[in-house]
Amino acid sequence: NAGVTQTPKFQVLKTGQSMTLQCAQDMNHNSMYWYRQDPGMGLRLIYYSASEGTTDKGEVPNGYNVSRLNKREFSLRLESAAPSQTSVYFCASSEGDTGNTIYFGEGSWLTVV
């Protein structure tokens, strides 16, 4: 049981380049999330998807787009990368209801130069 798998693990981009972070979960969860983690700021929600076919903005959505391709997959796209998007990105999933555990991927370290 792989849980939440995200790729790539490491990526270096030049300013203005685009890229997509991929995330897949094999737990049949309805809800999926993308967070970014910056030093001293905990995790901040970028976008989430409460169920297949729906997406909503979180706390810091600017500069990002998402796609809930199917129930398993939730991708995060940076259309024109900026140095401020240098961060560690975590994908997560849960059943969405209160009390249900949130499961996290291993993280993707992104550097924009």
Place this chain on the structure above:
Amino acid sequence: AQSVTQLDSHVSVSEGTPVLLRCNYSSSYSPSLFWYVQHPNKGLQLLLKYTSAATLVKGINGFEAEFKKSETSFHLTKPSAHMSDAAEYFCVVKPYSSASKIIFGSGTRLSIRP
């Protein structure tokens, strides 16, 4: 409005001594509360969770936390620290019925002295 405050950004204890990581929350409704641990360059792992059952919650690796509604606290404790406990710890609030408003504390870095 919901919020979560981890009262210490860094805690340092000696191996074999007790650990206390403090978390206070604010929520309009009965929330679910979680503690997650993150080891360097790793993802987040669930330590324990409170979901309106027993107020004293036992988790993995000897950790436990007590939900105190009157104090709006959910402090994490362990009787005896081990070197492998050195990590970042996050308190998380998941308010009732809102998948979008999962709120993370800013984290507490736990260091263990030999």
